[in-house]
Amino acid sequence: MLPGISQTKLEHYGIKGEGEREIVDIDIPSLMQFVLDFRDDMRFITITAYPQDENLYMQYHFTLGDWVVSLRLKVPEDKTVPSITPLLPAADWAEREIMDLFDITFSNHPRPKRLIIPDDAKRGIYLET
Numbered sequence: 001m002l003p004g005i006s007q008t009k010l011e012h013y014g015i016k017g018e019g020e021r022e023i024v025d026i027d028i029p030s031l032m033q034f035v036l037d038f039r040d041d042m043r044f045i046t047i048t049a050y051p052q053d054e055n056l057y058m059q060y061h062f063t064l065g066d067w068v069v070s071l072r073l074k075v076p077e078d079k080t081v082p083s084i085t086p087l088l089p090a091a092d093w094a095e096r097e098i099m100d101l102f103d104i105t106f107s108n109h110p111r112p113k114r115l116i117i118p119d120d121a122k123r124g125i126y127l128e129t
Helices: 007-012 028-038 089-102
Strands: 021-025 043-052 055-064 067-074 080-082 105-107
Touching: 028 067, 028 080, 043 089, 089 105
Parallel strands: 021 067, 080 105
Antiparallel strands: 043 055, 055 067
16 A cells, blocks of 8 residues: 555556556546546656557556556547646656657647657657658
8 A cells, every 4th residue: 555645546547556566557537537636646757658559558657656657548549638738747748759759649738849850740750660
């Protein structure tokens, strides 16, 4: 059990709060609610994106002390996911990098300008290699 965190709230997301690291599958509404529930309790680390089995996935990484939880989200076919930046400003650069490299759109992102690739380059360059 993690100090200062409600075990009941964690269990709602399928999180046990045990060991050093957990990876749990999550859907978009649950992701947004998780951020609201824990943004003051856990530290946001980053977001990673990767292709697997002809799908795109993202993992949202959070930590509390030595414990890390990664929320795995299957990216919808339209490649649009709500931005968590309005709730967690530290997610800004991670989301913008993913926009550039994977051509995933973060709806409601406050600053969707390019971070890595030039304005005239095609987004999604990572998927073309």
